[in-house]
Amino acid sequence: MQTFSSKIRVSYSDTDQMGFVHHSNYLKYYETGRWNLFRQLGMPYKRIEQEGFLLPVVDVQIQYLKPAFYDEVLTIETSLIQFKGVKLAVGFKLFNEDHELINTATIILAFISKHSRKPCKPPTALVKLYKEHLQTDLQIV
Amino acid sequence: MQTFSSKIRVSYSDTDQMGFVHHSNYLKYYETGRWNLFRQLGMPYKRIEQEGFLLPVVDVQIQYLKPAFYDEVLTIETSLIQFKGVKLAVGFKLFNEDHELINTATIILAFISKHSRKPCKPPTALVKLYKEHLQTDLQIV
């Protein structure tokens, strides 16, 4: 399984009065990570919406191992784990500037039709693109 | 000019590492204040959107006088200042639990059509409702 790496810098507004990044913001970082990956693969999430799909989150598992701090440049490693029916599972690892693993997550998204708001198969072009570009052990079940 | 009073409690996620409420969150508090006022008047903002209007913010002026802190219950005083053409000006005062004025703002919103995304006159029912309910010096220019 290939992983895609991207970086984000922690904003001041991401911190809370503990002096840590507030735990809700990791979901925003991971969202940035996966859309960076989609863009890299030639299928920006914006285009997926333009083609009539939405891809909401349906399941989240996060482990907070160490805190993140203001102004740190964090590295997000994003891996496509599995396409299965209408669902896409994505794995994330987050590293700080000292290369310490500070957070891990698995997030499952589901394709729905923008118009019917019902679950639907992912765009064929997208699945094809992933298979070609990744040449990985990505499972299309 | 009548003012409408509502309360919000500061969330932990609203704070930043200074230990204060992050300055961007006051805009969320004032948004809550004005939609509370609209709801009170019998015209929830939700219905305004359902009837085909949007009411984006076009101008903001905020003075930060004192910080706000986690868990404080803040009082938002909201006043409709003026309807003028497609625009609505709203004034805000924010008080802490010691009744100290900690923040003031004037926010201007503009009615636009949900479909054309162009400026448009506010819903007649809304203007009428305000005039009746407020019986104030609200200016409809």
Add this chain to the structure above:
Amino acid sequence: MQTFSSKIRVSYSDTDQMGFVHHSNYLKYYETGRWNLFRQLGMPYKRIEQEGFLLPVVDVQIQYLKPAFYDEVLTIETSLIQFKGVKLAVGFKLFNEDHELINTATIILAFISKHSRKPCKPPTALVKLYKEHLQTDLQIV
């Protein structure tokens, strides 16, 4: 196990362009839910910090069953599942105005010392308070 119920209203800023509440905001709702419960029990989280403790989140599991929408009044059911060593597990169920279960979560928090930033036992008064007030099957392991 007793559950504690509290309500929040979905803010406009909580929505995203799908028209749903953005998935990161559920963590804010659940934070509100558990601090409402702590306040109800006579030990506001604010006091816990004042007494030298912090209670960061270390593990999150969320299932998104149905979307939430702007202006809905959601009911958060919060249950203390387990105190174990330095950790506290809390369960959440979120219901919409039609009494539909739209989201569930289990969140684990860990007590750390505000000064050393190291894990530490929870305040004795807090554990005692929970046992007295809840008279539940809350497990103190």
Add this chain to the structure above:
Amino acid sequence: MQTFSSKIRVSYSDTDQMGFVHHSNYLKYYETGRWNLFRQLGMPYKRIEQEGFLLPVVDVQIQYLKPAFYDEVLTIETSLIQFKGVKLAVGFKLFNEDHELINTATIILAFISKHSRKPCKPPTALVKLYKEHLQTDLQIV
């Protein structure tokens, strides 16, 4: 007056159900813009805090000219307008990918001591740095 240019990409979580960037998020973009400028000048805001200062916002004026959309790469032009006593005024212009001016702002910040939480003169090194690096019409009053 020199301006400093930096870029940000609009996150999905920055949008609201109008399909626009929520108006509160511009304050986050401008915060990123000014700390990018400070970092460029060799005085990251992080170091300012480490040296015992805080720099909260005390006044905001924003004009929203056109909306911003998901995934756009926006250009923030940041200008230091004036140091005056304990205050720093910063000007901002925000451009979309079509080089249209979509938002302008003036934000005033005030130096306070991290310990006393009282207003204080800015760090001498910071003022010196700006004068040297900018060689501009920056006013130190």
